[in-house]
Amino acid sequence: MPDSPPPTLVSLREAAWVWAKIGLLGFGGPAGQVALMHRELVERRKWIDEARFLHALNYCMLLPGPEAQQLATYIGWLMHRTRGGLVAGVLFILPGFFAILGLSIVYACYGQQPLVLALFFGLKAAVLALVVEAALRIGKRALKGPLMVAVAVVAFVSLALFGVPFPAVVVAAGLLGFAGSRLAPQAFPSLPEVAGSTVPGTVIERLEAEGRLAHTKPRHARTLWLLAVFAGVWAAPLVALRHCFGAASVFVREGVFFSKAAVVTFGGAYAVLAYIAQQAVETYGWLAPGEMLDGLGLAETTPGPLIMVVQFVGFMGAFRHPGGLAPVTAGVLGSIVTVWVTFVPCFLWIFVGAPYIEALRGYRPLHAALSTITAAVVGVILNLSIWFGLHVVFRRLHEVTYGPVHLLVPELGSIDGGAAAIAAIAMVAMLRFKVGLPKTLVGSAVLGVAWTLLRG
Secondary structure (H helix, E strand, O other), X not given: OOOOOOOOOOOHHHHHHHHHHHHXXXXXXXXXXXXXXXXXXXXXOOOOOHHHHHHHHHHHHOOOOOHHHHHHHHHHHHHHHHHHHHHHHHHHHHHHHXXXXXXXXXXXXXXXXXXXXXXXXXXXXXXHHHHHHHHHHXXXXXOOOHHHHHHHHHHHHHHHOOOOOHHHHHHHHXXXXXXXXXXXXXXXXXXXXXXXXXXXXXXXXXHHHOXXXXXXXXXHHHHHHHXXXXXXXXXXXXXXXXXXXXXXXXXXXXXXXXXXXXXXXXXXXXXXXXXXXXXXXXXXXXOOOOHHHHHHHXXXXXXXXXXXXXXXXXXXXXXXXXXXXXXXXXXHHHHHHHHHXXXXXXXHHHHHHXXXXXXXXXXXXXXXXXXXXXXXXXXXXXXXXXHHHHHHXXXXXXXXXXXXXXXXXXXXXXXXXXXXXXXXXXXXXXXXXXXXXXXXXXXXXXXXXXHHHHHO
């Protein structure tokens, strides 16, 4: 069979439009966003192959911060160097930033508007379908062999029933793969074989064949330079705000607090949600009790990482403690500061660490460790699917404890028929009839408005 033609190279301008599309359609948290990128970049556009995509994803799962945004930065960096990583990472964040900023203003000034709530009602139900599809899609590719299936099951049970911290699950999976590959290598996925064709099958493979991936080689001097530059970029706004408003201002306090949170957010938004909520309500008085859940609802139903919930906290804190500024102006500034200190480290982890991860792609123990982490991630996504599904379909939930086991139990009488119906329609549309994500989201939003009007 003759070789297929080599993939067409992609300019940074062309890539930017794709990253913008992914940013706009990035609903559903990390599970939905990773599934969207896999569909667009691996299956549809052939920018990156399956093995390299999962290799990058597994590294991003080990990092503090939102793994989907860091994965976009990683792939953008692979294709177009540092500029490409910045473009991909920023465009991944930008739509959600403006959406949450606008909704935060509406929330603070006017309360929750019925039309907005109705739109989000439908979108949230569609996101459930997207998360389920992600679990199925990634599971088919990651669960190769009985051991990988067992890892996924154990990860799910550890998270869903015993409340084991997400970082512990990931580290345990990685250690199992690293050590197990030496003791029983046949139980772990083998290194991907290079295709027999001399024609590259993806854009990145073509770049590699043409010698255009020199920037992926580790260089210690470059690493030290990046550390110094990003430390300055991270701290510069805080120094300027301290000079303008004083060390006790809400802007400096938010910047310092969320800088600390940014380096401990292993496992994404849910892992640090309780800590941030407690500090924001009890220590700083930025939020009223219960408002953190409203902010999480905004983050769950707008594009971008779920950790963008911190933007809502930053806005409300500055809105309520504006100092000499107008409340909305202070809120906008608080949003910008919070997002800045939260996401600058995400770029640093990629630009510093990715060259070393790329250099170790052929190292079998690392490949086994990262493959085992991928299997554990399937269990993580399944747990997220059930957690999200319960919160979408039921209005009231309560936690039941049996010794070390913690169960989230819904009240059967609190089922939301409209949410369940819209989620089912979205699931059938995506899984059975292969309806695209944009059409599914728009249709679900329309159904959400219709259901709200009918319910009165």
